[in-house]
Amino acid sequence: CQTYPPIAEGTYQPQAAGLGMPSSALYPNLEELGEYMGLSLDSDEVQRNMALVPMADNQVAVSSGMGISGMVCPVTGSDVGIKRAEIRPGLREIILCKDQDRKVGLRLRAIDNGVFIQLVQANSPAALGGLRFGDQVLQINGQNCAGWSLDKAHKALKVAAETRIELIVRDRPFQRTVTMHKDSSGHVGFIFKSGNITSLVKDGSAARNGLLTAHYICEINGQNVIGLKDAQIKDILTTSPTAMTITIMPKFIYEHMVKRMSSGLLQSAMDHSVPEV
């Protein structure tokens, strides 16, 4: 199979066995899908009916104009993996209580005059609150975090009242999701090593959907995999439903985000649970 870039000897290739080459050029191939989830996907009908539909999760419609036409590549918004992975725009408020050790279970990182979540400890108030690696913390108890040093941010958490810490958060600004579909052999067509995507299989679902190399896998179907061993990540990939949504972060930014965090701590302490929707 052809990969980009060519695979060096000894690279870990969890999906090398039995790689199938998907047949269709355009994914999703609307003619092949025919009736997808009960929707008629005849091209003309799609154009007629979708042009005025408001944007829903992972659906894009571009209406005609100036000789340019658009089509919808539908990805069903009801898929649980997609929902779990969804990076929502705007801001959200989280209210936390400290645990009996008077901790919330967060480690933070200061990047570009913003404050980001570097670690969400398993079973902590932060984990219960739905906070995730890479979330940007904009405010702690009414104070804007812009320009704060790491010490200042950790201190604000430390001195906060035990029963109520109000955080204003922006969902994972440096991450994005890519939804792919397994082929008949169960593969989406990328190769990774130590969580970092290193190759794309030619014409695989990953390639068709624009997955990129030099990006770290942060989540699979919304479940955080940062710090897990490659074998553990492979298990999660294998047991994923056919529609798989991966959350990725550029390598350069990822390396800043995890600086001064031991890989052992990332593996053992990070919340790797499957999020609720």
Next chain:
Amino acid sequence: CQTYPPIAEGTYQPQAAGLGMPSSALYPNLEELGEYMGLSLDSDEVQRNMALVPMADNQVAVSSGMGISGMVCPVTGSDVGIKRAEIRPGLREIILCKDQDRKVGLRLRAIDNGVFIQLVQANSPAALGGLRFGDQVLQINGQNCAGWSLDKAHKALKVAAETRIELIVRDRPFQRTVTMHKDSSGHVGFIFKSGNITSLVKDGSAARNGLLTAHYICEINGQNVIGLKDAQIKDILTTSPTAMTITIMPKFIYEHMVKRMSSGLLQSAMDHSVPEV
């Protein structure tokens, strides 16, 4: 005024004159907004009514659970600037025709085994088709671009039929939008130089909304400003409506994206028109 990081002498400060310090800690301050655009924003009412509203543009609702409550920070989806700036998930298809010089008006860039748009020439078929700097081209005429060199991608455009070039595109994957509101002095509270955000004003709208330094401004209210002089960017900021949506890209990625493109060409050739919605 206090900025992060502290401003060095001689830094271009387009918004330094008459900087007002916004008073409210939490933005938007729902008590102050009271009735915003006809919506009652009483906290309890918001929580009761918003918890089941589907996600619309830039609105986030987190429902209660496990002792964690959420609030909505509404940004009206009908604002034209927000619509123009919107980075849509999923894939879209664009069909282009070549112009009389048999060009489409695109320059591309290969990054991380993906193909990205580096330049959209003003008044070109690409500009008419709504393509933008930073868009990822996934397919050209049915062929996946994953792993292509720049030459291969440009050649595919060159040999394509004059009357029909089908592109599958993902919206600006390396960019994100931040929506801010001007204060009574007309400022949102950031300082930039050569298009790069260098400082945030303490407690300004930019700081409250998590704008970051070391990021380039790609668009203001959806209008591409890459390559424009700082004075031109300042004009666009000044004439922007109170609600302003900026599209930003991390500096590290931006510098890769514009490599080998002269700044003169970026200024003179790039499509800087105001996009239709």
